[in-house]
Amino acid sequence: MNVIYIIWLRQLKRDLHSRAWIIAAFGQPVMYLLALTFGFGPFYQKASGLNYLQFLVPGVISMGIIFPAVLSGMEIVWDRQFGFLKETLVAPVSRFKIVLGRILGGATLALIRGMLVFIFCLALGFRIENTALLPVAFAWMFFIAVFCASIGTVIGSLLEDIQSFQLMMNFFIMPFFLFSNALFPLDRLPQGMRTIVSLNPLSHGIDGLRGSLTHGFFFGAGADLCVLGIFTAILFILASYLFSLIEP
Amino acid sequence: MIEVYELSKKFGDFCAVDRVSFSVPEGVIFGFLGPNGAGKTTTIRMLTTMLRPTGGRMLVDGHDPVKEQYQVRRSFGIVFQDPSLDEELTAFENMDFHGVLYGLPSWERRQNIEKLLCLVELEERQDELVKFFSTGMKRRLEVARALLHQPKILFLDEPTLGLDPQTRKRIWDYIKDLNQGQKLTVFFTTHYLDEVERAADQIAIIDQGRIIVNDTPSNIKNKTGSSSLEDAFILLTGKVIRDEDPSAMDRMRLRRKFRRKR
Numbered sequence: 001m002n003v004i005y006i007i008w009l010r011q012l013k014r015d016l017h018s019r020a021w022i023i024a025a026f027g028q029p030v031m032y033l034l035a036l037t038f039g040f041g042p043f044y045q046k047a048s049g050l051n052y053l054q055f056l057v058p059g060v061i062s063m064g065i066i067f068p069a070v071l072s073g074m075e076i077v078w079d080r081q082f083g084f085l086k087e088t089l090v091a092p093v094s095r096f097k098i099v100l101g102r103i104l105g106g107a108t109l110a111l112i113r114g115m116l117v118f119i120f121c122l123a124l125g126f127r128i129e130n131t132a133l134l135p136v137a138f139a140w141m142f143f144i145a146v147f148c149a150s151i152g153t154v155i156g157s158l159l160e161d162i163q164s165f166q167l168m169m170n171f172f173i174m175p176f177f178l179f180s181n182a183l184f185p186l187d188r189l190p191q192g193m194r195t196i197v198s199l200n201p202l203s204h205g206i207d208g209l210r211g212s213l214t215h216g217f218f219f220g221a222g223a224d225l226c227v228l229g230i231f232t233a234i235l236f237i238l239a240s241y242l243f244s245l246i247e248p
Numbered sequence: 249m250i251e252v253y254e255l256s257k258k259f260g261d262f263c264a265v266d267r268v269s270f271s272v273p274e275g276v277i278f279g280f281l282g283p284n285g286a287g288k289t290t291t292i293r294m295l296t297t298m299l300r301p302t303g304g305r306m307l308v309d310g311h312d313p314v315k316e317q318y319q320v321r322r323s324f325g326i327v328f329q330d331p332s333l334d335e336e337l338t339a340f341e342n343m344d345f346h347g348v349l350y351g352l353p354s355w356e357r358r359q360n361i362e363k364l365l366c367l368v369e370l371e372e373r374q375d376e377l378v379k380f381f382s383t384g385m386k387r388r389l390e391v392a393r394a395l396l397h398q399p400k401i402l403f404l405d406e407p408t409l410g411l412d413p414q415t416r417k418r419i420w421d422y423i424k425d426l427n428q429g430q431k432l433t434v435f436f437t438t439h440y441l442d443e444v445e446r447a448a449d450q451i452a453i454i455d456q457g458r459i460i461v462n463d464t465p466s467n468i469k470n471k472t473g474s475s476s477l478e479d480a481f482i483l484l485t486g487k488v489i490r491d492e493d494p495s496a497m498d499r500m501r502l503r504r505k506f507r508r509k510r
């Protein structure tokens with residue numbers, strides 16, 4: 001327990017010691033939010049009669065969570081390159097605990113960032129439909145964060161240098177995000193695209209968050225929970241396994 | 249305390265450690281010497297559960313590093329050849345992290361950390377981020393960290409590289425104290441022959457993966473008829489310990505860099 005806690009705490013401390021993270025946390029999601037609401041908002045309103053901001057915000061909050069959570073997996077590559085990984089790997093603790101601590105740490109940091117984006121959106125005029133569901137929404141945010149931190153850990157355990165991680169971000173994580181329901185609704189998509197987006201586990205996380213904040217669920221809360229739960233479990237086990245293979 | 253029998257490690261066709269056998273009794277300071285690329289670090293990596301050997305047997309504190317990793321990991325502390333601190337944490341946080349990993353209760357952590365940071369003269373800078381430390385300060389912190397959980401065996405892979413003579417002496421004095429007082433077993437590699445001469449009870453010289461000599465410093469000097477270890481070393485390996493030939497050294501470094509990249 002202590003071991004998981006100290007690894008979790010380390011992730012947090014590292015992050016808070018460097019101040020650049022605040023800018024990084026806000027930058028990307030806020031840019032998307034502003035550009036898309038002002039750019040697409042009017043079209044969306046005309047086509048559906050609904051407010052785009054209300055639709056987009058859960059997607060943008062997810063964005064604020066997804067990228068830092070996946071990046072927290074890159075820390076493994078960094079720790080390996082800076083040698084610190086050795087220190088944890090020769091200690092008499094199970095690799096499983098190390099992975100769990102790392103994933104929870106990365107997820108917590110991503111959650112904090114998501115919260116900041118959320119507050120910013122509230123200031124911009126986003127309205128929560130049902131305040132009683134707010135804790136549920138936070139739970140979904142954390143769930144998405146754990147899912148993405150597990151993906152990051154899988155990738156981080158496989159890669160050996162930072163350059164290839166950037167490549168992964170651009171050609172794997174970015175499409176993963178774009179082909180989800182973060183930025184557009186599913187109802188009017190062509191069948192092929194709709195299937196792809198529905199098969200993306202991330203869509204179910206975002207649907208869960210969106211459902212509890214505003215529009216109600218598209219897939220249904222139970223389906224969302226099942227899909228994201230199963231994928232998170234698989235990725236977590238895979239991450240622990242791949243991490244245990246690392247030779248310091 | 250450490251028993252090694254016919255230990256081998258092959259990387260592909262290349263034999264980095266070639267059927268090496270030696271033993272280090274409890275309470276002995278054992279110096280592991282050899283030119284660059286001889287296989288010193290590879291041997292340490294196998295003894296400390298980081299690398300699986302391709303042949304032979306080992307026992308560390310009575311346990312097999314391949315099959316009983318947990319017990320072996322409990323028994324030793326290590327200073328790696330390459331840096332291994334978390335630069336984004338403070339000196340104290342690095343120590344504390346280590347203490348928790350090794351299961352020390354908080355009162356013991358606080359007490360030992362304070363004592364060890366004083367020893368390496370970092371107590372006044374304990375709340376500074378490690379990335380602002382000089383190379384020597386980082387090294388001192390790593391030595392302190394390796395001793396924090398009071399291991400039975402201490403592995404030191406070129407621990408005093410880049411340290412000034414006073415600090416080197418201080419650290420060795422402390423290690424010798426622990427060695428005498430608590431029977432700490434020490435396994436170290438170094439390129440400083442004067443250090444070996446002063447500190448080691450026993451020496452093994454390794455070259456190209458094979459052990460050439462394994463004896464006490466005085467016996468080695470007597471046998472080779474040399475007045476200093478330096479002469480004995482050259483006589484035995486045909487090389488100067490600090491490999492001054494740039495081409496040979498560069499070749500090795502390049503090869504190693506290339507391998508790391510893959």
Ligand SMILES: Nc1ncnc2c1ncn2[C@@H]1O[C@H](COP(=O)(O)OP(=O)(O)OP(=O)(O)O)[C@@H](O)[C@H]1O
Pocket residue numbers: 259264282283284285286287288289290291329500503504507
């Ligand atoms: N992972 C690896 N893959 C392939 N070859 C390796 C690997 N690690 C080490 N070697 C090779 O094994 C040999 C022994 O390396 P080792 O690091 O044990 O030397 P060393 O005695 O510690 O040298 P130094 O004094 O420079 O630290 C070298 O030729 C090195 O290139």
Ligand SMILES: [Mg+2]
Pocket residue numbers: 288289290329405
């Ligand atoms: Mg070495």
